[in-house]
Amino acid sequence: MHLTRRQFAIMAFALTVRAGQSAAASEDKAVFWQASLADRSINIFGYERINAALVSDIVRDGERISDQAMSVYTDIGPNAPHLKYSTNLKQVPPVLPDLPPTDAEDLRRIVSAAAGAPVDRLPGYVVSLLLMGEGQHPWAPSVEAVIMDHVRSSGKQISPLISDTDLMSIWSPPDSFTLEAVGAHQITYLLEKRRQLGPIGGYMETLYEQRRVSEITQLREEILKAGVVNPLGSLAGPQFKALLLKQVLKIEAMQNFLLLPLAILLGNNGLLELMKTSGFQITTLA
Template identity: 35%
Template sequence: MPITRRQFLAVAALTVSVREPRAYAADQEQAVFWRAAMPGRNANVLFGYARIDASLVPDIVSDGKRLIDETQRIIAAFPNVEMTAWDLPRRTLPPIWKSISRPVADELRAALAGLPDGVPIEELSGIEVSWLLMGEGQTPPNPYLGDVLARHSRSRGRPVAFLITEKEIREQFWLPRDPIVLNDTIDEPKIAFLLDVRRRVGPIGAHLEQLYRARRGEEIYRFTAEIANQGIPDPSTFIEEEKAGALAFDRLLGLLDSTDAPTAFVVLPIGILTGETGILPRLRARGCTVTPIV
């Protein structure tokens, strides 16, 4: 059963790594762009990015191009790094159908009925099914939002840098996982939970797309926290997120506190910006003025 990074990055389009939302009194900012300025320093633009079809968010594309033109360089969290997660022969992981009851199996088959012809539904493992459910309904990106903004940036001659390099991802933060152990964490209660969420909001991937189109970053945080708190692994399982996030935050803070650096359009995954442990509240706690651009 080949499960590659390309497959689980499809799910990563809008799923985000989160922490349990305790008594988090978030404001109701409806934004994916923010201005961030340390006292006495120039303001930079922070952009909460998602891997989404650019045609779904023409307003975000337009705003992104305008804000790129207002800044002097582009800084992204990290480059695209293609790394194979697993490459297993078919049937290495047991099919989920052997471990779930008939009612759950019937609902799951109905949910998977829209998969392309040729997908061996009866051989799908628990981890495959969970990621398919979380990504269901996402529009195939052609092109990605990020691709459109990157082309615009190049047309303006904007230099591009990264907070975390490809070498650092490969050598410090890539976290191989035993697929058998990871698959064993997916049981009937977790599949039943995802199906319950699906009954409530419709296909999960499509719901997350709608939240992003509406610029509901905090709601994305709360919704994905609900899933993460059930112990359902998402693609961030393969990254040492705390270490990578700490390094990205430190470097972003240094960038914002620089006295002579050119202004930047900073591209960060929406999931690490919002939420109680996200970059936005942490910047504010360090004295940075962060205001939504609407």
């Protein structure tokens, strides 16, 4: 099974603001931040997998902020190597037989059209990905891709912070035991969340649309606590974040712009908190 770093940067969405006007930023409602240390300033964009046309205000803010930068960075390059799962998901037992009848009926109705395979053959891990992505709109061209194209059109280079060698040295996908642990309990949990919130992918899009980032983080942490596996594996873990911090500390230009997945930035162990502990002052921009 192949995946790219971008393919599983899961969830989010759009906010309508009058042309030329940014959304008001607050601690809980922002997707752009400024990190300051001595004479260095790093403006940071936390992106989600979302169609740029749905978040035109965020695109405008990103283009405006990127225009001020001397140097622009992202976590990995666009041609980073494919990341492989060694686990044969076909060997993981299907989850449907273990679900209560009501959940099984709901799952058949929800997943049948989207799975590309009979739902009674799908393991819990695959079902969890389908439920987490349900309700999302087609995400190409994505918001970060459009902002990056704007950066390149201005003649600036976008430099990856993580080399391909370092990326492969820390890549570790969820193992067989972890994937098999996503079973009936986790799927029942996600189905109940769906009953409360509607399709989870669409709900997360709405939160991002409104820049309600604290609610995105809280829901993601709750989902992980319930045992739903993060498909990014080690690329959402402390080793990757520590490596990013190490590279961020090496940035020497005075005005910088950094584009990173929102999930890497936020939370108690997110990059923004790590930067605070290293002396950066973090403020919200938009």
